[in-house]
Amino acid sequence: MEGYLYYPGCTLKTKASDYEESAMAVMEALGKPLVEMDDWYCCGAVQSLTTDDLMHQLAPIRTMCCAQEQGEKELVTLCDMCYNVLKQANERVRENPDDLETMNEFQDEDPDYLAEVEIYHLFQILQDMKDDIKKKIVNPLSSLRVTPYYGCMLLRPEKAAIDDTEDPSVMEELLELTGAEVIDNPKRTECCGSYHTVNRSDIVEKRVKEIVGRAVEDGADVIVLSCPLCQFNLEYHQRTTEFEVPVLYLTELLALAFGISVGMKKHKIDPIKKFKEKDILE
């Protein structure tokens, strides 16, 4: 197919629609459009870690089987957590073919999953397209100071890591292409609190104070990431702090640098205001 088969995941359709919109625009501009899967199912957001739990592996296997049935060997996801679940589930069935057989027998109304689909996060695709990205930059973001935030799911555990778990650089390299000044944040691989935002938001607030606080201390204008849950946590929970740092998806910045107008409608902290301050937008 021209482009890549794309797995959205539940959150990308409503709460994180800014991410989907900008990613689709960027990939279209790069000549490799993201084509949504015909059928797909919620991956479960977190990987089930016990040896005996096959029930919670059904969801990612079912989705990967749908990709297989569409005749595709590669599946790209935008969401870090979906990437991590699909990747770990895939590796798990490759290491435990008996478990795969059991799951295939249970899902007897559907074809067998053969564990031949490869899972990719968008960054893995983008890092191989650096030259193409450079050519598309018409609006260099040179007055913007950005700091990347990786969170957990792109880097841990090792079998799911897209880069070095302690010292990654994929986002920094992509951000440099936009012309922005990239600020290092030593807390960029520390967990934001994840799903504790549901019933222990005090934990998330503490983490946000530390992570965003450090970014502010080092002079960042915006924080850049790719996980919709981190994006929610880092932006929403700034409300109990004195910070006001917009948290953007990397593809939103790329779209800006490509000169493509995208909505940025769902942000709790308005990035447009910041861009105007920095003369990136009029």
Add this chain to the structure above:
Amino acid sequence: MAEEEDKKMIEIYVMGRRYKVPEGLTIMTALEYAGYKYVRSCGCRGGFCGACSTVFRKEGDYKLMMDLACQTAAEDGMFLVQLPFVPAVRAEFEIDELNIEENDNVMLEHYPEIARCVSCNTCTKSCPQDIKVMDYVQASLRGDIDRAAKLSFDCIQCGLCSIRCPADIKHYHLAQLARRIKGRYIDPKSSELEKMVQELKEGKYDEELEKLCDMSEEELKKVYDERKFQKEG
């Protein structure tokens, strides 16, 4: 009776008790043949009301199956029980107060357990109407209410999906909410309906209605036979 001797008899087990019934009956009529009188779990007898939910096994097949008693043939060796009721409490809501423009989590808000869906597909396998139940639960989770409403259109609320769900989801109530939201907020409004309601409120048809009420049976029959089908002009 000679007729009964000619008919082939099969054995079915109802709540563990064995009965001989003629071949060719539905589960429902087979139970009645065996002497059961329905006071629950019976309704339209036409596969539409969802009252006669039945759980059964067939001889030689390990699978636990589910279907409607009025639509399923009784088979030799069938082992069955009926479910007079499936307990699933409906979420409370005021349809006029749901602001779906601002609240894209409206389905999750009323039925948070849909986030526990593991995509096992047990609900779809249980559905006597061949509805893609898991698909509409997933659509609800991702905020695609229109799709959830469309997929669940044929639901007769028999409850068989919910009784086996490991995530304790109340599928048919969820689907009902989706359809109500679609009807109220997503589908285009019918201008003819609004016009008609307005005309009724203004009393445009009051006089005619009173005239009809005062007519004799012969006069009514005459008016009925001579009625016009289409609007003039």
Add this chain to the structure above:
Amino acid sequence: MKVKRDIEFLEKVEELSGQSVNACIRCGTCSAGCPFVEEMDVLPERIFKKIVLGDKEGILEKNTMWICAACFTCSVRCPRDIDIAKIMEAVRQIMLREDIDMVDIENIDNIRELPQLAIVGCFRKETG
């Protein structure tokens, strides 16, 4: 200190996690890297000691495994290659499989604003 030893519990944890708890050398690297350790009643490595001793009761009343967010920082840093996140998951599952919930799913204040990821993830880790 007398501890009621529950060997079945130790065995169940090892079975569900696929990890050897006895391999732990109490170096403290996991606790040092854990971003949530301040909220925990008891450090992760002390939980392991309790598992090895079969002190099931001593663990079940602690909050350590519920504060854990499965971020895998401990797992990637453990010098003995123990997948600590899996051990935390095993202890959580032993409790959740009694069909209990650690979160009240019907009373989440800001459910309208939360991304589905958070809700799905939380329910997976905290409901039975």
